[in-house]
Amino acid sequence: MLIMITALMALNASAINRFYLPDFTICPGETMQVAMLLDNDSSFTAFQTDLILPHGLSVVQDDGEYLFDLTGRNPSDQTIISKLRDDGALRMVSFCLSVRPYTGKNGALVVINLVADETFTAPATISLKNSFFADVDGDEFILPEESCSIQLLSQQVKGDADGDGSVEISDVTHIIDYLLTGCQSSFHTENADVNADGVVDISDVSDLIDFLLQSN
Ligand SMILES: [Ca+2]
Numbered sequence: 001m002l003i004m005i006t007a008l009m010a011l012n013a014s015a016i017n018r019f020y021l022p023d024f025t026i027c028p029g030e031t032m033q034v035a036m037l038l039d040n041d042s043s044f045t046a047f048q049t050d051l052i053l054p055h056g057l058s059v060v061q062d063d064g065e066y067l068f069d070l071t072g073r074n075p076s077d078q079t080i081i082s083k084l085r086d087d088g089a090l091r092m093v094s095f096c097l098s099v100r101p102y103t104g105k106n107g108a109l110v111v112i113n114l115v116a117d118e119t120f121t122a123p124a125t126i127s128l129k130n131s132f133f134a135d136v137d138g139d140e141f142i143l144p145e146e147s148c149s150i151q152l153l154s155q156q157v158k159g160d161a162d163g164d165g166s167v168e169i170s171d172v173t174h175i176i177d178y179l180l181t182g183c184q185s186s187f188h189t190e191n192a193d194v195n196a197d198g199v200v201d202i203s204d205v206s207d208l209i210d211f212l213l214q215s216n
């Protein structure tokens with residue numbers, strides 16, 4: 001019994017709930033995808049958070065609506081809505097009508113489509129504040145404030161899907177992971193479109209491998 005209690009205490013001590021963005025690079029003028037990552041010990045089904053972006057960086061809009069993509073961790077009837085507040089924060093609210101939990105215990109929950117205009121300078125940060133999550137029992141959890149670091153990429157490079165400044169085999173796996181899961185923690189879509197046909201698919205992987213075979 002003592003062993004069981006000790007094990008349960010250890011489990012509770014290691015419990016973690018985090019909602020955050022990864023550090024990433026971006027090039028002025030570039031549009032890219034960055035995932036909001038959730039590490040959750042609890043069975044969450046809904047959240048509210050405030051996204052605070054630096055000058056020159058914004059979320060892509062379509063018909064006045066901010067573009068967020070829900071990942072496969074979300075139930076099919078999950079909804080996300082957002083609004084730019086007077087204080088400059090972009091408040092996001094997401095909920096599920098059937099009150100089902102997110103699947104898995106870590107990884108991308110929401111993908112943001114970000115664009116950096118020519119006025120963007122780095123280093124910069126994105127902050128996530130006022131993050132409240134609700135579990136399937138209706139209990140509310142306050143998650144810690146988070147921020148990520150953004151560095152400037154001097155130029156876009158075809159094939160550099162992970163945006164580390166060089167083209168290598170890790171970019172191949174980055175694109176394959178993206179094709180399999182629909183998202184990556186940070187993904188340079190235009191770089192990943194190696195053959196520049198407007199879509200990222202398996203032909204870009206083939207072209208990237210051809211490039212690696214021929215490069216020095
Ligand atoms: Ca790379």
Ligand SMILES: [Ca+2]
Pocket residue numbers: 192193194195196197198199200201203204
């Ligand atoms: Ca392509």
